[in-house]
Amino acid sequence: MTDTTTSISIDYAEVMRRLPHRYPFLLVDKAEDFVPATSITGIKNVTHNEPFFPGHFPIDPVMPGVLIVEAMAQTGALLMSKTMDVAVADKVIMFMSIDGVRFRKPARPGDQLRMEVRVTRARGDAYKFRGETFIDGKLAAEAEFMAMVVTIDQPAT
Secondary structure: OOOOOOOEEEOHHHHHHHOOOOOOOOOOOEEEEEEOOOEEEEEEEOOOOOOOHHHOOOOOOOOOHHHHHHHHHHHHHHHHHHHHOOOOOOEEEEEEEEEEEEEOOOOOOOOEEEEEEEEEEEEOOEEEEEEEEEEOOEEEEEEEEEEEEEEOOOOOO
16 A cells, blocks of 8 residues: 555544544554545554453453454544644544455454555545555455544533
């Protein structure tokens, strides 16, 4: 997915500025290969002290598949946020739909998830994506999903 002529890296500090998620639900550590309105690769380092491992499963820890899908969705939101320069103070990127999810390899402590996400369609404030997550170069999960920029209703003061 690398396009060395135009790809851009996104560090953790920028991820924190662009996504509203926080611990324990921020599932993207950084991103690479960002190409505006086209593609991005999100990185998640899976550690033994993730909050879900004590219950999923104590003897054989496995990252819940739904969280791998969420990590792909957050990677897509990061692509949208940087492409559209979305201000997180008054807007949020919401997950709209998901299709064709397949899990192929479990994620365990010590693994690094590489979420390769590409835009398949964009119209206004809505994007459709195809995401694939790799562990050690092997396909671990895949999905198609949509997200949309939504304005946050501010409470009356």
